[in-house]
Amino acid sequence: MIEILRAGPLATVQDLGRNTWRDRGISRCGALDELALAQGNLLVGNPVHAAGLEFTLGPATLRFDADGCIAITGTDMEARLDGQPLRPWWRHRVRVGQTLKLAAPRERMRSYVAVAGGIAVPEALGSRSTDLKAGFGGLAGRALRDGDRLPLATPAALPWRSIGIRPPAWDSTVRVLPGPEHDEFSAAAREAFWAADWQVTPQSNRMGYRLAGPALVREHGGELASHGVLPGVIQVPPGGQPIVLLADAQTTGGYPKIGVVIRADLWKLGQLRLGARLRFVPCTPDDAVAALREQRWLLDQMRIALCMST
């Protein structure tokens, strides 16, 4: 069991999300920095898709009611276990009764705590992720509150050797493939899309970031019929200010799509703070698939290396 003593601004139970029933309007949800959660899980001996805790900024405090093993990933936040500093992206043993304090990170947005065995809230529609909008999954379909208690699954074995990995290099530039309506935007709009420093506005949440920058004018094409969308899609409503869809996005939309952030760079979006600047760089489909293959390969290599080191 883990007790949440202080949840901070927005803490939720997340795994890698739901991939079923999207045709019934069920959003993907899941960790916004899926790479950080996957790496944390591997460090503690879990499968990549085990459920962990996602904290937004911080600070946060939790207490462990059992011996276990944890890893903290996602940001460079200062973590202390009963006052002793813990390095992020490392595996750490915890003892019954110990208290973990996470300070607000200096940079990046979301921190993950992975626990050996995984957070054992019941699965809902194939995932333990919290769907805040529809109010199900995670713990009672809501953000965590002070005093919440979370069940843990018993791990097959507790890895004990202290070991860590290098944090993935993060920056606020993401690779983008042109969307189906890209060429319907004016030449000036297309140029501005790739050249601008887009700012993440406060009207942003886990469904999507609303960006501020030059107005993107669509010259051709009529109103679109409602169609399926997915995280990473960059929509442009009539006002010309784009919206990047994130994990909690609706399954369908109606705005023209100027681009799509590649799957391998989605995790970078999850670490952008409100007010942060964001840049889009063009990419090719082949490079996008190669980047995804490399990311999965690195996780596989990490899993193998960590298995041999326990």
Next chain:
Amino acid sequence: MTELAIHPLGETALCCTLPAPLSLAQQQRIWQLATGLAGVAGVQDLIPGMNNLMLVFDPLHTHAADLTEAAQALWNKPPACQKAGRLVQIAVRYGGEDGPDLADVAAHCGLSADEVVQRHTQAEYVVYFIGFQPGFAYLGGLDDALHTPRRAEPRVAVPAGSVGIGGAQTGIYPLATPGGWQLIGRTALPLFDPQAEPPTLLAPGDRVRFVAERL
């Protein structure tokens, strides 16, 4: 034969789009295409929209070009005989607290409240696709006489189960949400239940009839 246009949406999805105008016959072929593609290796998800279909796939296990070819091949096959969709009856309490905008809709349409309810319950609707919320069905078949613009001021909270009209659309809100539709009634039937399999009452292709519980 209507041409199916297939465009990539990032490296993990394809949009299959039919030219306007939308028709029920075209939409039925969209559902058939989704059924046909469901068994193809590497396909993860098929999301019908209005006159279109999004196909989500794992690019590490299949190629966009192969799936495009498979979708075109399925499309070019003669359409199968269309079975009538499942009929779902939805009991609605019209007017009063459950449908606070019924009088406004009646006034806009130049009908009495009774006539609005009668026309709304007479039609048989078809679920074109699901989106916006878990289990939110985009229904075709609203009587032209009932088309009513959305409210000038959207409500901050529309209760779950509310039945509304927004322009040429009618539908049911599965979950409490802000919303701008004119609310004419409410159903007690759960439209979305995350514990159930399937989790939503309605699916693409279903036929829907509203039954007046009281006025």
